[in-house]
Amino acid sequence: MSEDPLDPHAHLDDSAAEGALRPPSLAEFRGQPRVSEQLGLVLDAARARGQVPDHVLLSGPPGLGKTTLAMIIAHELGQPLRISSGPAIQHAGDLAAILSGLTEGEVFFLDEIHRMSRPAEEMLYLAMEDFRVDVIVGKGPGATEIPLEIPRFTLVGATTRAGLLPGPLRDRFGFTGQLDYYEAGALVGIVARSATLLQVELDTPSAEVIASRSRGTPRIANRLLRRVRDYALVKASGRITPGVAAAALELYEVDELGLDRLDRAVLDAICVRFGGGPVGLSTLAMSVGEETETVEEVAEPYLIRQGFLMRTPRGRVATRRAWNHLGLAVPATHTDLFSTGQE
Numbered sequence: 001m002s003e004d005p006l007d008p009h010a011h012l013d014d015s016a017a018e019g020a021l022r023p024p025s026l027a028e029f030r031g032q033p034r035v036s037e038q039l040g041l042v043l044d045a046a047r048a049r050g051q052v053p054d055h056v057l058l059s060g061p062p063g064l065g066k067t068t069l070a071m072i073i074a075h076e077l078g079q080p081l082r083i084s085s086g087p088a089i090q091h092a093g094d095l096a097a098i099l100s101g102l103t104e105g106e107v108f109f110l111d112e113i114h115r116m117s118r119p120a121e122e123m124l125y126l127a128m129e130d131f132r133v134d135v136i137v138g139k140g141p142g143a144t145e146i147p148l149e150i151p152r153f154t155l156v157g158a159t160t161r162a163g164l165l166p167g168p169l170r171d172r173f174g175f176t177g178q179l180d181y182y183e184a185g186a187l188v189g190i191v192a193r194s195a196t197l198l199q200v201e202l203d204t205p206s207a208e209v210i211a212s213r214s215r216g217t218p219r220i221a222n223r224l225l226r227r228v229r230d231y232a233l234v235k236a237s238g239r240i241t242p243g244v245a246a247a248a249l250e251l252y253e254v255d256e257l258g259l260d261r262l263d264r265a266v267l268d269a270i271c272v273r274f275g276g277g278p279v280g281l282s283t284l285a286m287s288v289g290e291e292t293e294t295v296e297e298v299a300e301p302y303l304i305r306q307g308f309l310m311r312t313p314r315g316r317v318a319t320r321r322a323w324n325h326l327g328l329a330v331p332a333t334h335t336d337l338f339s340t341g342q343e
């Protein structure tokens, strides 16, 4: 796993602190007002009926709060939480073991659900719908399927790419929450709350500097706060001002739009090495020395959202904004491309 302090995938930096900063209830969960309200309703209704709620699918880029919401669901329902992930469940038997060990009403959080093996996925269909798994006993022609009842549970699936889930799996979730990048105001609130929990004095203008460079992502906001705190301690007698926050983030190569080293490397590769594109994803990933998934799921969504690049059927293409942000002149050929209405 990467140790890059700005990588939203990286959990290891002060991971205990990250856990301590998770809001424990929906009331303390900021941002995502629609998902939060809809989910609150699902939980309230289930509680009122005294039943186990529908299965919940949470999708969105890393670090936006999917794990946090799964923990909140369990907490709000007063149920234990079991955590696993798609890549950890390669055999149907692994899943059968987990499911048969659940207690009635337990919340089962399955991260990266799109990366589960096919046989496990098929077992999950039945478990989600009928609360039953078919365990195969024996081998070859003598093998028999033994149906096994499992306790009613709530599955909370998380994925960075809901589109990658097969239709039959997606259809079995009663509620899907699509998490989006956070608005600046919500991030300021998150940073302020974290600062209080970390016993760091932080005024609103400084919180705004951190929030505005956090790529709309609470995990990054919390991490940047910790880096700013360190910087202030070493260089500014512990006092955080907007100038100190900006200088700290400059040091960590986070620019004023929140773009980090990988984001800029991607833009630089498209604009400079590939003449603005179109360039295929795998070529692009290789040229910045990253996994295709990291480029596609971490860097691209934010760059697209910020209008720096476009996905086209022929590959990734930089927009004028990308050239401008890198301080480069837009080549004439690309001015032509965008003036044809593709921007």
Ligand SMILES: Nc1ncnc2c1ncn2[C@@H]1O[C@H](COP(=O)(O)OP(=O)(O)OP(=O)(O)O)[C@@H](O)[C@H]1O
Pocket (backbone or CB within 6 Å): 008, 009, 018, 019, 020, 021, 022, 023, 028, 029, 030, 031, 061, 062, 063, 064, 065, 066, 067, 068, 069, 111, 158, 190, 218, 219, 220, 222
């Ligand atoms: N709405 C929120 N309010 C306050 N803090 C939040 C919120 N959402 C996320 N966080 C903080 O951001 C961190 C990352 O959240 P979380 O681990 O839930 O993200 P995730 O979407 O599950 O990411 P991944 O897919 O990479 O596991 C948590 O430590 C939590 O403190």
